Amino acid sequence: MYLNRFVNGEGKYVDDIKFDNMLYMSIVRSPYAHAKIKKVKGGLNSSELKAYYTGMDHAMREPVLAIDEVNYVGQCVAAVFSENRYESEDLLNSVEVDYEPLDAVSSIDDALKKPAIHDGMKDNILDTEDVGNKFNEKDIDYDIKVSDTLFMDRISANPIETRGIIADYKDNVLHIYASSQSIHRLKGGIMKTLNLKDGEIVVHHVDTGGAFGLKALIFPEYIIAAYASMKYKKPVKWIETRSEHLQAAHAGRGVKADITLYAKKDGKINGLDGTVYLDTGAYFTDDDLVDLGNAMHEVTGPYFIENAHLTGKYVLTNKALNGYYRGAGKPEASRIMERMIDLLADKLKMDIADIRIKNATEKPFKSPLGFDINYPTKPLLEAALKHFDYYNLSKKEKLGISLFILDEDTAPGESCRIIVKNGKVTVYFGGDVSGQGHELFVQEMLSEEFKIDKDLISLDYDDTNTLKDGTGTWGSRSAITHGSVLMKTAEIIKNDVIKKFGKYDKDLLLNNEFNEYYYYKIDYNANSVNFNMVSCNVNDMNSIKIYTYYDLGKVLNLKNVLGSIHGGGLQALGEALSETLRYDEDGQLITNNIADAGLLTADKIPQYNIKIVENNSEFPDKAKGIGESTMIGIPSALARSIELQTGKRVTKFPIDDLSLFNKCME
Amino acid sequence: MYPDKFEYFTPDNIEGLEELLDKYKDDSKILAGGHSLIPLLKLRLTSIPYIIDISNIKDLSFVDCNNALEIGPMVRTGEVASNKIIGDKCKLLADAASKIADPQVRNMGTVGGDVCEADPRNDLPAVMLALNAEFEVTNSKEKRTVKAEDFFKDAYTTALESNDILTRIVIKNTENYYGKYYKYTTLSSDFAVFAIAINMSLNNNKTVKDIGIGLTNLNSTAVKPVEVENYLKNKKIDDKVAGEAFDLLLKSCDIEDDINGTAKNKEKILKNIFINGLKEIYEVL
Structure with missing residues (x-):
């Protein structure tokens, strides 16, 4: 089958692509978290290439190559090139850089206390933003107030395939081959930075070995490679090493929150306020706005809380930049709420399910923080509790639960092309595939729609010329956006057959040629209601059991769904228990190799009890999202199960306690 | 993996190995299974101009038991974990070897490499200390015996000189242990x-x-x-x-x-x- 080529080692990733006369690029990176650059001699440096790569022209954006100062370990200072990768690594030593080290800021707390890391700023707060309506606690009806501070440490995407790019400038056109979630976004970013016109650049979609949000972004290394290819008139390849990835790839989470809930004795929450901080790293990036935006707007989640107000602070530190990581603000928001509601339940001596039922809703609603909830939340919660027999099971097992809204990032829609030729059907999506197995649902849906054999259908890759427009694969959108545009385009092809022959049958389709492109527009972000429950015995890692009650609308392909839950469940455990990027006081990365990075391997896959409910969505394929659900629902529920046993409230992620889950090898 | 440049040798007997070590001295290093050395080279934490791979030297790979258990340094960790003689005579060593890393690493890593690299996180140095093992050390001039307790000096530092080869591990404390x-x-x-x-x-x-x-x-x-x-x-x-x-x-x-x-x-x-x-x-x- 189509997917077997990955298992058989026949995938063709960026690093598998080779061109004649290709140059390899290696990057001279800052060894300091904060330093003045007194001199750079050699390599391609900012004396030649002075550019910025963010979409917004923010004053604190990162230069592609450091100018006069470095602000994190791993920042690009210069680039060297050779026809031999080994030699390009050797050439790193030929670049002379004189640094004058400065004091570094390596955490949010540090940043709030210490002087500004950037000249011209009065402190390390890059920006402040308010959401919701400010309220005075005297004006709201409450009996009890609970406050706490929660912290989710930084985490790296760590896809199996690290970042990588080939830039090949020929015949006045820059060809880009990149491991990416969105070639269209990459095209736009490179055009803006290097001042290219449409027609001067084509970005090609190639096999992508995992992305997790990171590869929706544009990076300085990509710009340097593109510039170098135009300069040397040769293909230039850059493939990130794992050490570079841990050091310099934009990292996710890094969120701290001081939160207060105001509630009645019966558990009804009437107010929520506080401050949410995002560790932006050393410079502004466009993704900061999405991450902290989601982390604030979605805090109240499935619960109707009449008064809510949050202040968001974008905090600069001497660390690699902030980026997307599976969930991008949504897990942060949910974890803040779920950890706080558990605390409130404990203070009121209420059951954690009862207090959630009390605050869940019978109707769709708009939260005061500006989050439109499309479905009532109480019916799903009650159905899930009943399905898993929560009230009886909670007498026997230490259960944590989590009710959450999955924001599916459906806007602005997606594009698709279907080509029928030589008896075969080939599909192209504008939003790139990064290893999730889109080909599975493509085959399943089209074989049903066209009444043809699955083997005749394949998903192929586009470039920015063959598909003029497209969005991307991120959030929890593909089932809805890609699935729906696929159905719409298939309908158009079927109509073509009917128009031509007066009727549809599969032979009329396969014996002729058709070629249709469609962009299915969606102008809002849909969402769904989901539930997780977790039990464990803190002395045994293999005891962890994850219960999922997800409303997926129509399931397009069960293998896709189970793959997302099984893999995502393990990834969520990693984030909850061990996976992180840890820095010392000088901003040096301590977890600087994959053995120390805390990733869990397949032997830690937990037990699953999976219930899928299929309440159809409003979209053409009737699907709902799943991609980020495990990351949102599982860590907070696991934290609850653990704290019930240790008696120590969990407020920090990863929990990272050596004494948990007895690890003496047997 | 992008290490610094090095020259690579694969002698097939101990005499050949001795010659190379005498010639290149501190600029050379023995590569056994490579599972400690290769990561260091890969991360460019070390740079070694002459690397001598000893996996072709058959005389360094044996397990015998006469009066004492004798193990050649090139016996792979996986073999140490599953070898019947070692399992019978020395439960501790078999148990420790089975707990090293994963099957892929155990299939390449060697008992001698684990001991000689002396990474503080390596498992077998402590096992050798508990077993009161003795190491036969050979160079072009002499053969001598070094007790485990005199062998491990500091992190990554042992009693071996640059021209020394660990040629035999002897464990006497086997009966009734x-x-x-x-x-x-x-x-x-x-x-x-x-x-x-x-x-x-x-x-x-x-x-x-x-x-x-x-x-x-x-x-x-x-x-x-x-x-x-x-x-x-x-x-x-x-x-x-x-x-x-x-x-x-x-x-x-x-x-x-x-x-x-x-x-x-x-x-x-x-x-x-x-x-x-x-x-x-x-x-x-």
Whole structure:
């Protein structure tokens, strides 16, 4: 089958692509978290290439190559090139850089206390933003107030395939081959930075070995490679090493929150306020706005809380930049709420399910923080509790639960092309595939729609010329956006057959040629209601059991769904228990190799009890999202199960306690 | 992997190896299984102009048992874990080898490489200390025997000179011994946060006749807490004795706060493992 080529080692990733006369690029990176650059001699440096790569022209954006100062370990200072990768690594030593080290800021707390890391700023707060309506606690009806501070440490995407790019400038056109979630976004970013016109650049979609949000972004290394290819008139390849990835790839989470809930004795929450901080790293990036935006707007989640107000602070530190990581603000928001509601339940001596039922809703609603909830939340919660027999099971097992809204990032829609030729059907999506197995649902849906054999259908890759427009694969959108545009385009092809022959049958389709492109527009972000429950015995890692009650609308392909839950469940455990990027006081990365990075391997896959409910969505394929659900629902529920046993409230992620889950090898 | 440039040799006999070592001295290094050396080269944490791969030297790969258990340094870790003679004669060594990394690493890593690299996180140095192993060391001029307790000097530093080759590991304490390797890891890594190797035999009256202990990653190199061994000899093991032994054991440890947790937390876990381990082995005997 189509997917077997990955298992058989026949995938063709960026690093598998080779061109004649290709140059390899290696990057001279800052060894300091904060330093003045007194001199750079050699390599391609900012004396030649002075550019910025963010979409917004923010004053604190990162230069592609450091100018006069470095602000994190791993920042690009210069680039060297050779026809031999080994030699390009050797050439790193030929670049002379004189640094004058400065004091570094390596955490949010540090940043709030210490002087500004950037000249011209009065402190390390890059920006402040308010959401919701400010309220005075005297004006709201409450009996009890609970406050706490929660912290989710930084985490790296760590896809199996690290970042990588080939830039090949020929015949006045820059060809880009990149491991990416969105070639269209990459095209736009490179055009803006290097001042290219449409027609001067084509970005090609190639096999992508995992992305997790990171590869929706544009990076300085990509710009340097593109510039170098135009300069040397040769293909230039850059493939990130794992050490570079841990050091310099934009990292996710890094969120701290001081939160207060105001509630009645019966558990009804009437107010929520506080401050949410995002560790932006050393410079502004466009993704900061999405991450902290989601982390604030979605805090109240499935619960109707009449008064809510949050202040968001974008905090600069001497660390690699902030980026997307599976969930991008949504897990942060949910974890803040779920950890706080558990605390409130404990203070009121209420059951954690009862207090959630009390605050869940019978109707769709708009939260005061500006989050439109499309479905009532109480019916799903009650159905899930009943399905898993929560009230009886909670007498026997230490259960944590989590009710959450999955924001599916459906806007602005997606594009698709279907080509029928030589008896075969080939599909192209504008939003790139990064290893999730889109080909599975493509085959399943089209074989049903066209009444043809699955083997005749394949998903192929586009470039920015063959598909003029497209969005991307991120959030929890593909089932809805890609699935729906696929159905719409298939309908158009079927109509073509009917128009031509007066009727549809599969032979009329396969014996002729058709070629249709469609962009299915969606102008809002849909969402769904989901539930997780977790039990464990803190002395045994293999005891962890994850219960999922997800409303997926129509399931397009069960293998896709189970793959997302099984893999995502393990990834969520990693984030909850061990996976992180840890820095010392000088901003040096301590977890600087994959053995120390805390990733869990397949032997830690937990037990699953999976219930899928299929309440159809409003979209053409009737699907709902799943991609980020495990990351949102599982860590907070696991934290609850653990704290019930240790008696120590969990407020920090990863929990990272050596004494948990007895690890003496047997 | 993008290491610095090096020249690569694969001699197929010990004489050839000796010649190369004499010629290149400190600029050379022996590559056995490579599972400690290659990561260091890969990360460019070290640069070695002449690398001598000894996997073609058949004379370095053997397991014999006459009066003592004798093991060639090139025996792969996976073989150490599954070899019948080693399993019969030395439970501790087989147990420890089975707890090293994963099958792929065990299929390449070697007993000699693990010992000679002397990474404080390597498992077999502590095991050799607990077993009171002796190492036959050969160079172009002489053959000599070095006891395990004189072998490990510091992190990555052993009694071997640049022209020395570990040619044989000899373990005499095999009859009537039972031992086990208590290895504590994190959830995400196979490296020991710390580990304790214990090898024990009993007198007829159920007192300890002999005991060997080795500690992994509790100091700058593997440590043999001789004071604890001496204290336990001729005693019956119970909670009180084990607890007092642990207080002595701490004198051999240098436990610091690190990425794995606070010193206090680690000490608590270590105590639990040591006392339970001592009792478990005592019960089996």
